[in-house]
Amino acid sequence: MKTVPRLTTPRLVLRAPGERDILAWFARASDIESASLAGDPVADDISAGARWLALARQRLADGRAIKWSIDQPGVADAIGTITLSFGANEAKAAALGFVLGRAHWGQGLASEAAREVVRYAFETLALEQVTAEAAARNIASLRILAKLGFKHVGSFIDESDGEQCERFVLDARIGPLVLANQA
Ligand SMILES: CC(C)(COP(=O)(O)OP(=O)(O)OC[C@H]1O[C@@H](n2cnc3c(N)ncnc32)[C@H](O)[C@@H]1OP(=O)(O)O)[C@@H](O)C(=O)NCCC(=O)NCCS
Numbered sequence: 001m002k003t004v005p006r007l008t009t010p011r012l013v014l015r016a017p018g019e020r021d022i023l024a025w026f027a028r029a030s031d032i033e034s035a036s037l038a039g040d041p042v043a044d045d046i047s048a049g050a051r052w053l054a055l056a057r058q059r060l061a062d063g064r065a066i067k068w069s070i071d072q073p074g075v076a077d078a079i080g081t082i083t084l085s086f087g088a089n090e091a092k093a094a095a096l097g098f099v100l101g102r103a104h105w106g107q108g109l110a111s112e113a114a115r116e117v118v119r120y121a122f123e124t125l126a127l128e129q130v131t132a133e134a135a136a137r138n139i140a141s142l143r144i145l146a147k148l149g150f151k152h153v154g155s156f157i158d159e160s161d162g163e164q165c166e167r168f169v170l171d172a173r174i175g176p177l178v179l180a181n182q183a
Pocket residue numbers: 033034035037038039097098099100101104105106107108109110111112133134135138139140141143144
C-alpha cells in the first residue's frame with residue numbers, strides 16, 4: 001500500500017494527509033484533554049507538524065500504517081484523523097486509532113469514520129483482526145468500539161502516564177456481520 005485510499009461516508013471524506021492539515025493537527029495535538037484521552041504527548045510547537053506528516057508518509061511507505069485526514073464537506077480544515085497501524089509480526093492485523101478536533105465531538109462523526117475504516121480493513125485489506133486500545137475513562141471511545149462489535153480482551157496500565165487502559169479485538173468472523181447489520 002503506497003497511497004492512501006480515498007474513502008467516503010454519508011458525511012465525510014477520508015483522504016491522504018498533507019501540508020494543509022498541519023494547522024488543524026496542531027490544534028488537536030496541543031489540546032491537553034484530547035491528548036491525555038488519546039495517550040498522546042501534548043504538542044507545544046507547530047514545527048512538530050512537519051514531523052507528524054513526514055512520519056505518516058514514512059509509515060505508509062514502509063507498510064506500517066495508513067493514516068487518513070477526515071474532511072467534512074463545508075468545513076474548511078480537516079476535522080481529525082483516523083489510522084490503521086500494522087504490527088511487525090501480525091501481517092493480518094491492524095490497530096485502529098482516531099482523534100477529532102474538539103469542535104466536532106458529539107455528532108457521531110468518529111463512529112461514522114471508524115465504521116468505514118473497519119469495513120475497509122476487512123473487505124479490502126482482508127485483515128483477520130482489528131485491535132484497539134482506549135483509556136478506561138475514555139467513554140466516547142469505549143462506546144464507539146462497543147457499537148462496532150469490538151470485544152474487550154484485557155486491561156493494562158500505560159507505563160508512560162499510569163493510565164488504566166482497555167484492550168479490544170474485532171475479528172473477521174464478527175466485524176463484517178456487525179457492519180452489515182448497521183448498513
Ligand atoms: C473519541 C472521539 C474521537 C469521539 O468522537 P465523537 O465523534 O465525539 O464520537 P461519536 O459522536 O461518534 O460517538 C461517541 C459515543 O460515545 C457516547 N458518549 C460520549 N461521551 C459520553 C459520556 N460521557 N457518557 C456516555 N456516553 C458518551 C456518545 O453518546 C456516542 O454514543 P452514541 O452514538 O451511542 O450516542 C473524540 O472524543 C476525540 O477525538 N477524543 C480525543 C482523542 C481520543 O480520545 N481518541 C481516541 C483514542 S482511543
